Amino acid sequence: MCSLLLLQSPQSAEARGSWDAWKADLKREVVASGIPPSLFDRAMASARQPDRKVKKLNKSQPERRLSFLKYRSSRADAARIRIGRQKYAKYKSTLSSVERRYGVDSCVIASIWGLETAYGGFKGSFPVIPSLATLAYDSNRKAFFRKQLIQAFHIVHSGQVSLGQFVGEWAGASGHPQFLPTSWKNYAVDYNGDGRKDIWNSIPDALGSIANYLRSNGWQAGQPWAVEVRLPRNFSRSHVDRKTRKSAAEWKAMGVQVPGGVPSSLSGRIVTPDGGPAFLAFRNFDTIMTYNNSTYYAGTVGWMADQICRR
Structure with a gap:
């Protein structure tokens, strides 16, 4: 000793x-x-x-991803x-x-x-x-x-x-x-x-x-942060990234089911967190991510x- x-x-x-x-x-x-x-x-x-x-x-690192x-x-x-x-x-x-x-x-x-x-x-x-x-x-x-x-x-x-x-x-x-x-x-x-x-x-x-x-x-005043959407079965993962932004009308034309009430011209990107629903995320979603860079x-x-x- x-x-x-x-x-x-x-x-x-x-x-x-x-x-x-x-x-x-x-x-x-x-x-x-x-x-x-x-x-x-x-x-x-x-x-x-x-x-x-x-x-x-x-x-330390988390033992597994939630x-x-x-x-x-x-x-x-x-x-x-x-x-x-x-x-x-x-x-x-x-x-x-x-x-x-x-x-x-x-x-x-x-x-x-x-x-x-x-x-x-x-x-x-x-x-x-x-x-x-x-x-x-x-x-x-x-x-x-x-x-x-x-x-x-x-x-x-x-x-x-x-x-x-x-x-x-x-x-x-x-x-x-x-x-x-x-x-x-x-x-x-x-x-x-x-x-x-x-x-x-x-x-x-x-x-x-x-x-x-x-x-x-x-932050964009008066705009939503995101809405949940349904993606078509043949939806390509190549459309899921931070750079691919389209209007709600364009996403609908690709088969994405966007809830009513979302302005057709409002631009957003598709976010698919692990094990969770898909989102059409707008600029305010990205602004929240500047607070903590996590979807x-x-x-x-x-x-x-x-x-x-x-x-």
Whole structure:
């Protein structure tokens, strides 16, 4: 046992030295960007080594792929829909105001809020700065996470959130909308007018920020997100990709059964998630995917939005 410990200790000392040297280099960059050294030291005080849990989560992969309908039923279950209806009723005035200002469907805003943090019920428990530091030090996207990390220091330094409240999920997203630091910089809004873009504690700011994100990424006001369709038996898979977009009339001419009420000129693409129904997905479906680049996620957001608003 002792010999094993002796063999292991030089490696761990080397690892600590590498981490300490990396932190010292990071501190020079962060301080040069205008952050006080004392803030850096406080934020990184607990980061004596890379966070093992963050590293494990970053490297872990799902054991198997869920079908779309299983994913949807697990994420948008009856309880989350029921709570969503209660939250929508409680914050209807704010949601309606946000929809008028940004032109984004309030039901979709509520659905994203529900899927990301269970309507603020669980916003994560990982300290954002140490988590991002781990990923900036040891991941396959070091430059990306270093950029997020430096922006995170500036969020705290500007007084937007305290270090104690700056917690989120393991990859650095935080607040009601689960924004990464650069998303906060680009899309967060001070909707309640108190001088802070407080996505961590202010529900109006959080809902307005979700809407601003979607509008900024191409949301089309007044258009649907998608409709379920039936494909003909001889439908070629070559038509199922992100680039093939046709009008509803053109898809109908190819034998696709499109529900009534869809404008014949409205353009969309066919999406066929594993184990789920086929969709004619419109531009707003693709905009939802900018929030999370997954057809499962976008399909679940849209479906739960419809359930929350009973449409």
